Amino acid sequence: MEKTKKDLEDLKKQFEECQKQRDEYLNGWKRERADFLNYKKEEMEKIEELIKYANEELLLKFLPILDNFELAEKKLSGDFKENEWVKGVLNIKIQILDFLKNQGVEEIKCLGQKFDPNFQEIVEDVEAKEKESGIVIEKVKKGYTMYGRVIRPAKVKVAK
Amino acid sequence: MAKIIGIDLGTTFSAMALVEAGQPKIIENKEGARTTPSVVALTKNGERLIGVIAKRQQVTNPQNTIFSVKRLIGRRFSDPEVVKDKKLLPYELREAKDGGVEIKMGGQWYKPAEISAMILQKLKQDAEEKLGEKITEAIITCPAYFDDSQRKATKVAGEIAGLKVNRVINEPTAAALAYGLTQKKGQQILVYDFGGGTFDVSILDITEETIKVIGTGGDTHLGGDDFDQKIMDWLIKEFKKEQGIDLAKDQLALQRIKEAGEKAKIELSTTMETEINLPFITSDSSGPKHFYLKLTRAQLENLVEEYIKKSINLVKQILEETKLGVKDIEEIVLVGGQTRMPKIQEEVKKLFGKEANKSINPDEVVAIGAAIQGGILQGDMKEVLLLDVTPLSLGIETLGGVSTVLIPKNTTVPTDKSQIFSTAGDNQTSVEIHVLQGERPMAQDNKTLGRFILDGIPPSPRGMPQIEVTFDIDANGILNVSAKDKATSKSQSIRIEGSIGLSKEEIEKLKKEAELHVEEDKRKKELIENKNIADNLIYTCEKTLKEAQSNPAVNGIKKEVEQKIEELKKAKDGDNIEKIKNKTQELSNVIQKIGAELYKTNQEKKSGKDDEPKSEEGEYKEKK
Numbered sequence: 001m002e003k004t005k006k007d008l009e010d011l012k013k014q015f016e017e018c019q020k021q022r023d024e025y026l027n028g029w030k031r032e033r034a035d036f037l038n039y040k041k042e043e044m045e046k047i048e049e050l051i052k053y054a055n056e057e058l059l060l061k062f063l064p065i066l067d068n069f070e071l072a073e074k075k076l077s078g079d080f081k082e083n084e085w086v087k088g089v090l091n092i093k094i095q096i097l098d099f100l101k102n103q104g105v106e107e108i109k110c111l112g113q114k115f116d117p118n119f120q121e122i123v124e125d126v127e128a129k130e131k132e133s134g135i136v137i138e139k140v141k142k143g144y145t146m147y148g149r150v151i152r153p154a155k156v157k158v159a160k
Numbered sequence: 161m162a163k164i165i166g167i168d169l170g171t172t173f174s175a176m177a178l179v180e181a182g183q184p185k186i187i188e189n190k191e192g193a194r195t196t197p198s199v200v201a202l203t204k205n206g207e208r209l210i211g212v213i214a215k216r217q218q219v220t221n222p223q224n225t226i227f228s229v230k231r232l233i234g235r236r237f238s239d240p241e242v243v244k245d246k247k248l249l250p251y252e253l254r255e256a257k258d259g260g261v262e263i264k265m266g267g268q269w270y271k272p273a274e275i276s277a278m279i280l281q282k283l284k285q286d287a288e289e290k291l292g293e294k295i296t297e298a299i300i301t302c303p304a305y306f307d308d309s310q311r312k313a314t315k316v317a318g319e320i321a322g323l324k325v326n327r328v329i330n331e332p333t334a335a336a337l338a339y340g341l342t343q344k345k346g347q348q349i350l351v352y353d354f355g356g357g358t359f360d361v362s363i364l365d366i367t368e369e370t371i372k373v374i375g376t377g378g379d380t381h382l383g384g385d386d387f388d389q390k391i392m393d394w395l396i397k398e399f400k401k402e403q404g405i406d407l408a409k410d411q412l413a414l415q416r417i418k419e420a421g422e423k424a425k426i427e428l429s430t431t432m433e434t435e436i437n438l439p440f441i442t443s444d445s446s447g448p449k450h451f452y453l454k455l456t457r458a459q460l461e462n463l464v465e466e467y468i469k470k471s472i473n474l475v476k477q478i479l480e481e482t483k484l485g486v487k488d489i490e491e492i493v494l495v496g497g498q499t500r501m502p503k504i505q506e507e508v509k510k511l512f513g514k515e516a517n518k519s520i521n522p523d524e525v526v527a528i529g530a531a532i533q534g535g536i537l538q539g540d541m542k543e544v545l546l547l548d549v550t551p552l553s554l555g556i557e558t559l560g561g562v563s564t565v566l567i568p569k570n571t572t573v574p575t576d577k578s579q580i581f582s583t584a585g586d587n588q589t590s591v592e593i594h595v596l597q598g599e600r601p602m603a604q605d606n607k608t609l610g611r612f613i614l615d616g617i618p619p620s621p622r623g624m625p626q627i628e629v630t631f632d633i634d635a636n637g638i639l640n641v642s643a644k645d646k647a648t649s650k651s652q653s654i655r656i657e658g659s660i661g662l663s664k665e666e667i668e669k670l671k672k673e674a675e676l677h678v679e680e681d682k683r684k685k686e687l688i689e690n691k692n693i694a695d696n697l698i699y700t701c702e703k704t705l706k707e708a709q710s711n712p713a714v715n716g717i718k719k720e721v722e723q724k725i726e727e728l729k730k731a732k733d734g735d736n737i738e739k740i741k742n743k744t745q746e747l748s749n750v751i752q753k754i755g756a757e758l759y760k761t762n763q764e765k766k767s768g769k770d771d772e773p774k775s776e777e778g779e780y781k782e783k784k
Binding site: 035039064068071072074075115117118120121122123124125134140141149150153155157158160 | 181191192203204209213214215216217218219220411412415419437438439440443448
């Protein structure tokens with residue numbers, strides 16, 4: 001009788017242990033499942049973001065080429081500017097700018113505005129008469145945003 | 161439970177990471193960057209800027225833009241390092257009442273720890289924004305040579321920022337943790353850390369109880385920035401030599417040269433030659449001038465040779481100091497962006513005669529290690545179920561001796577995968593399932609794990625029976641392969657143990673073999689695939705001919721088809737891929753004629769019956 005009672009107790013203990021373990025495993029599994037679903041959601045959000053900005057790297061590498069194009073235009077001497085061939089080539093630049101616009105890329109406007117470190121980087125401050133200190137007086141390199149996010153800050157000179 | 165983040169509070173850049181689902185990952189800052197410049201500034205309007213935006217206004221506000229504060233933290237004003245740095249830093253320093261250093265920013269005096277706290281606070285806020293939860297605890301790293309006072313000040317900085325600093329750990333220790341090198345006891349690890357502004361070398365001794373730093377050395381004023389400066393100076397010199405114009409005073413030109421130099425340095429880590437192309441760099445009376453120059457990797461290496469040599473000498477020096485030989489160092493870890501330079505990796509390898517650990521992004525490895533330390537403290541690293549992956553691909557042999565993969569390598573187990581296969585011949589009543597392991601495309605080159613036969617398939621034309629093959633690997637790595645005939649539900653299976661537990665050497669050997677034979681294997685596989693296509697076509701054509709025997713319209717073409725079949729059969733027995741392809745195409749062309757004829761006769765029969773309009777025959781004739 002004593003033995004049976006003890007056996008029963010042992011079994012009961014084992015049973016409780018098993019139940020406890022089962023709950024633990026089930027919870028672990030549920031957690032893992034939930035973690036996975038949450039992870040999937042997060043990944044989807046990340047992918048959406050990635051797609052939106054997928055071209056950023058490529059465009060960043062492309063922008064210096066456009067910089068040089070614009071520099072070439074700036075350095076054109078007067079008589080060249082009226083040349084029809086040159087005008088044709090410069091129309092290609094307009095095409096490039098249109099293309100960038102379609103990709104959500106916009107130039108950061110800064111000339112004559114107060115310096116804003118969120119969008120611009122100072123390369124030099126120079127004496128400028130009649131200009132308030134901290135006003136952008138020259139754009140050394142154009143800056144761009146992509147869907148509102150700065151992908152390249154403008155490099156500027158400001159008035160001392 | 162709130163997460164513990166790991167922070168690498170660097171001299172020039174800082175980074176942060178945390179462990180999520182057992183894996184460490186870098187947290188991006190608000191600007192979307194993985195590292196944040198360790199710069200704090202106060203504008204004239206009293207606005208406090210931190211990180212990249214502080215850096216952007218540095219030029220006009222040098223007295224109030226604080227960088228490299230790590231050089232000052234926890235030091236005494238009279239320390240020789242501080243005396244030296246004082247001359248180099250553009251902002252004002254003074255001695256604090258307690259003998260420490262104070263920094264002037266915007267008319268107020270701050271302790272270095274307070275400036276560091278501002279950086280930490282930004283990191284904390286950005287992380288909270290990214291993760292959507294409060295961050296209250298952190299592990300912060302510091303150089304191995306930091307003394308008690310410097311460590312304490314680092315901890316205080318964290319506390320000012322509202323973080324409970326669980327530990328301040330050594331940067332080299334964090335790097336070793338990131339690579340999981342601290343588990344093997346009784347070894348010495350050397351950490352070679354070439355950052356933007358400093359070079360540190362440390363030796364760690366991993367014992368049963370502790371990770372002890374047994375030696376440190378380096379140069380606090382040697383870094384990647386020196387490389388950039390050297391390249392820039394050289395470019396200016398070259399241009400002067402060529403055009404006689406000094407670009408050093410032209411801000412715009414300097415800016416472009418600086419960027420081009422940095423870009424070239426980065427590119428030369430992966431290519432042997434790059435070009436510096438800066439059109440309209442300047443102009444003189446004769447017109448615009450362009451800067452075009454080719455820079456080779458060898459040229460760059462020559463330019464910066466002295467720096468690399470210096471670093472290697474410092475490594476040798478610390479080995480001497482610790483009385484260790486190169487043979488005593490079991491692992492080498494590379495840290496810092498500059499270690500991406502192949503020449504540096506080569507020199508380190510030459511010295512130690514073995515490859516260094518460099519697979520983790522060297523700018524992020526310290527933060528990753530700090531996050532892992534946080535994960536260990538929190539129990540995150542233990543809690544995660546460690547699941548194995550299949551080291552090699554698993555599959556079966558299919559028509560022509562091709563190895564068809566069912567479970568690709570690096571798949572996390574437990575997992576299962578099923579695919580339907582069929583017979584290769586008419587009236588085939590049994591199939592052999594040959595289970596293979598390996599990356600080679602041909603079955604004979606892979607390892608046989610087992611084979612079995614499924615028989616009792618009802619006789620039927622080839623391609624008709626549906627045999628479902630299932631691969632199932634359980635959490636213990638035991639592979640169960642079963643094959644089931646869908647028509648009769650008859651099945652057979654095999655149990656293979658140890659499909660995962662290959663030794664490291666065995667896996668490496670098999671992987672190397674696959675790499676070695678990649679070209680040859682590609683050709684072999686292409687040949688078999690084309691042979692299989694040819695075989696299929698021959699079978700279809702013979703069947704079509706048989707079926708069309710009674711149709712008189714086909715008789716005219718029949719001979720031509722038979723001849724083409726014979727030609728293709730002959731080509732198929734050879735190994736000339738091009739020939740098999742051509743002959744397949746030829747046969748495919750003539751067999752289409754039969755198809756068209758049959759279709760035509762069918763249509764005629766049909767239209768005779770219900771007077772439907774005829775469809776245009778020509779549309780189908782030439783379709784391939």
